[in-house]
Amino acid sequence: MSATRPDAVVLYGPPAAGKDTVTAALTAVDGRYVHFDRLKAGSGKSIGYRHTSAGDLAQLHDRHLIVYANERYGNIYAIDSPRLDEIITAGQIPVVHLGQIAGITALRTGYPARWLTVLLWCPRNITRARLHERGSSDPEERLRVWDETQADLAAAAPGTFTMVLRTDQRTPAAAADLIHQTLTGAPEHLPPVRDRLP
Template sequence: MILYGPPSAGKDTVSAELSHLNPAFTLFQRLKAGPGRTTGYRLTTADHINDLALAGELLYRNARYGAEYAIDRAEVRSLLAADRIPVLHMGQVEGARAVEAFPTHWVKVLLWCSEETTRERCIARGDKDVDARLKVWHETRQDLLDHATEPWTLVIRTDEVGPVEAAQVIDFARASGSTSKVRGDIRELVG
């Protein structure tokens, strides 16, 4: 499961609802080296991430908020071997594509919300870096505009659809084997 979207689009909330629906859904904890939030990550060093990259063990790595993040093949394999459904949070189309190269059936979901919704949600949850998150919202918007023909299994406006309904739709798409397709309305969506 790949959940792509800007900050505060609901990736954490929808992931929690997916886990309520089916305990096999498991948030993939990316490797993280650097400052900032620690919850939901496997903390490591930049050297360790570099070593994994040199060994060909990374699906994707990126830097944001002054930290480095990585998605490693070993953790994806481990979750799948334990009959878990990995739920990966992504903010870059390039990263979602890189993860899709791992051989399993991926459901790729674009979660979207307005800039104002992002601002309100960031403030409500007490984020200290609201301006940085709004900057990333704009970067995500541009990423989508630059990749308007990127295929998605689902596109969900989380400022219009609640997390329980979103999780149910996503789980149905997974259970029914839905595949990704190009959506003609991405430019309209991100306006």
């Protein structure tokens, strides 16, 4: 990819893998990192999303402004190019959370950025414990999504991820430091970070 393309980050992983905490750690490392607040049509959690309607999403899709959309937990989530443009134009680095390989493909082919793709992973029992600790109202549904993410990951093509980080073995700050070093350093001089998956 061209070095003149803006930087952007994808954090891919199952529920409770640490996408929010690693994003918070990234913003502490460098204020240019900003969580990409996806569009959301539906109910439930509102923090970290821009709420909209299914009709408005359809209109954006018709105008070719939706880079990727998916349905989960009875809601529709979407990544729109105007918001990506807004973040990048402000000199910031969008950090996009995903749980689908198709989303990574859509971003790489549908939005001109230098995408650093990071797999954040933790074992299923760790996910269960984390869901319990944070008082999740639908832990079984989240664990079902963990299973779906594992199956989705099995179909990933070689080279899908720039980095693979186990969040049960690294602190959020350590993971953020590695991501930042990889994004801002010379990739040819940095050894690839590939934690072993369970």
